[in-house]
Each structure stands twice: as structure tokens, then as C-alpha cells.
Amino acid sequence: MLQYLEGPSPIVFAGQRQIDTLQSSYAARGYGMLFYALARVLRPLQAVEIGIYQGFSLLSIAAALRDNGVGRITGYDLFESYPYRHADRDDVCRRVEAMGLEPWVSVDAGDALRIHERWDAVDYLHVDVSNTGDTYRRMFSQWSTKVRQVIVLEGGSPERDRVRWMIDYDKPPIVPAVHELRLAHPGWSFTVLQPFPSVTIACNRNAMGAVGP
Numbered sequence: 001m002l003q004y005l006e007g008p009s010p011i012v013f014a015g016q017r018q019i020d021t022l023q024s025s026y027a028a029r030g031y032g033m034l035f036y037a038l039a040r041v042l043r044p045l046q047a048v049e050i051g052i053y054q055g056f057s058l059l060s061i062a063a064a065l066r067d068n069g070v071g072r073i074t075g076y077d078l079f080e081s082y083p084y085r086h087a088d089r090d091d092v093c094r095r096v097e098a099m100g101l102e103p104w105v106s107v108d109a110g111d112a113l114r115i116h117e118r119w120d121a122v123d124y125l126h127v128d129v130s131n132t133g134d135t136y137r138r139m140f141s142q143w144s145t146k147v148r149q150v151i152v153l154e155g156g157s158p159e160r161d162r163v164r165w166m167i168d169y170d171k172p173p174i175v176p177a178v179h180e181l182r183l184a185h186p187g188w189s190f191t192v193l194q195p196f197p198s199v200t201i202a203c204n205r206n207a208m209g210a211v212g213p
């Protein structure tokens with residue numbers, strides 16, 4: 001899998017070409033393939049994504065659920081309430097429809113900090129909301145008892161901690177947050193994939209056997 005993150009990804013699933021044209025920091029390194037493969041392997045029944053933008057990761061996971069024949073992903077975003085580069089809800093919904101992925105995807109508005117209140121349990125959580133170290137800490141305190149399989153978070157490498165906006169706005173870095181979470185959550189294993197923008201995959205050791213059909 002890692003070799004795909006170092007070069008152009010081969011086309012392996014229907015719709016991948018459309019997804020690869022979307023703007024996303026994930027696109028250049030083939031992370032869409034990673035999200036697709038993770039969801040194919042884990043077969044999550046309930047997946048949640050927080051931070052949609054144009055839908056690159058949302059649609060990659062939705063394509064895997066389609067190919068699994070089971071599961072649903074609900075994507076949340078602040079849409080126009082987010083003052084910086086944000087998702088356009090109608091555009092995302094049109095894209096979902098054009099790819100025939102409506103049976104596998106819901107799109108809803110919501111603030112990252114409140115979405116855990118809507119869910120008792122999910123299998124797969126992906127968080128990509130201009131993450132900082134504090135995003136990681138908050139998401140783990142809110143979700144670690146609710147997520148059965150994996151929590152995937154954008155970022156985690158030293159290079160990602162040094163991006164301009166993290167430095168200029170004095171944002172808390174992610175690397176020390178991952179270190180803290182490793183110590184605080186022995187029931188979770190943490191793997192950081194380094195190719196930029198980097199991705200942290202936290203696996204729930206206790207429940208990795210409890211995947212969908």
C-alpha cells in the first residue's frame with residue numbers, strides 16, 4: 001500500500017478517476033486508494049467523516065462501501081459557516097448523485113465538536129478539519145469509546161506540523177499529541193503514514209475482530 005503513496009495510483013475502483021480530479025491535499029499521494037482499501041478490508045457498517053470539502057475522502061470510502069455491498073458513511077461539514085476554504089453542500093450532493101453513491105452516503109451540516117453527540121457507536125471515523133494537536137485530543141476524548149474499528153485523522157508527521165498556517169497561527173502540533181494519546185490509550189495502536197499531508201490511523205485493538213459481514 002505504501003508504495004502507492006509515492007507515485008500515481010493505478011485505477012482500481014469505479015469512480016476513482018472522477019475522485020482523483022477533486023481538489024484535496026490527499027490526492028497527490030494516492031491516499032484515496034488507502035481510504036478505499038481500508039474500508040474494503042474493514043467493511044464498516046457505520047462510517048462517519050468530519051470535514052468533507054469537495055468529497056475526495058468521503059467518495060473514496062463510499063466507493064468501497066458500494067463495492068462491499070454494505071455500510072453507510074455520513075459526512076459532516078460546516079459548509080459556508082466555515083470562514084476559510086470550505087465545502088459547498090450542493091456541489092457535494094450533486095457529486096454523490098452523479099457517481100450513483102446515494103445509497104451509501106449521507107451529507108449533513110454539523111460542527112466537529114458536537115457530532116459525537118449524534119452517535120452511540122460507529123465503526124470508522126475520519127477527521128479532516130484543518131487538524132491540530134488539539135483536534136486529535138478532542139476527537140479522542142469524544143470518540144474513543146464510540147469507535148469500534150479505526151479513527152483516521154489527517155496529519156501526524158513533523159512536516160505537517162510545520163505547514164505555514166500551523167506556525168503563523170501558533171497552532172498546537174500533532175506529533176506530541178499522538179505521543180500523548182499512545183500513552184493514554186493503550187487499547188489503541190497508532191500508525192502514522194508520513195507522505196505529506198500524512199495520515200494517522202488509530203486502530204481499536206479490542207474490537208478489530210468485530211468487523212461487519
Ligand SMILES: C[S@@+](CC[C@H](N)C(=O)[O-])C[C@H]1O[C@@H](n2cnc3c(N)ncnc32)[C@H](O)[C@@H]1O
Pocket residue numbers: 023024025026050051052053054055056057058076077078079082085086087110111112113128129130
Ligand atoms: C481539509 S478540508 C477536508 C478535505 C477532505 N476530507 C478531502 O478529502 O479532501 C476541511 C473541511 O473541514 C471543514 N471544517 C472546518 N472546521 C470544521 C468544523 N469545526 N466542523 C465541521 N467541519 C469543519 C471545512 O469546511 C472544510 O470543508
